[in-house]
Amino acid sequence: MKEHSGTAPVLTGHRLTLRALRQEDAKALLPCWSYPEAAVWLGIKPLASKAEAEELIRLLLVMERxxxxxxxxxxxxxxxxxxxCGYNSWQLAGAFRGEVGFELSPAFWGRGYMRxxxxxxxxxGFEEMGLNRIEAQCHPANLRSARLLASLGFRREGTLREYRHTPSGYQDVDLYTLLRREWQEL
Known part of the structure; x- marks a missing residue:
């Protein structure tokens, strides 16, 4: 099992690449974080400016370091x-679990990019970080994300009632999980 080094490695797929988040990505990521129909699922107030997106990226980079x-x-x-996309958090010692989060610009929804x-x-997460369990939190009404998670082998374990406090009040989330052995069987 390898430990995470604190820097996002480049991961290459058939149609896309995952690379480290950069400050200059703020303008491109603003549509993901400002689109009202998407921001509600993230549990945040839609971002209103490139400066707010830059601040969020700054925070995410500090958390990565x-x-x-x-x-x-x-x-x-x-x-x-x-x-x-990425890991909002993880715990290796004693739990070997992590929580994944993701968002995509609405112009690219429905094309299989997020899958x-x-x-x-x-x-x-499974092969390099040594995770055994990966979790995802999904708003109960976010059917698009729920279908995506199910297509990747995640199972819905239940609803965490009033789990998040958002600008619109307390919000339930459904907890989805995928175990390493289930991933290996796919």
């Missing part, structure tokens, strides 16, 4: 950034 999270920008072969990106991120 401190090995608290790991985030990739999802890029097309042209270099265009279309979203991000490919998460396949790369999950492989890295």
């Amino acid at each position: 401190e090995e608290e999270s790991l985030r990739w920008s999802i890029t097309l072969p042209s270099g265009e950034v279309i979203g991000s 490919e990106a998460l396949t790369l991120a999950l492989g890295y």
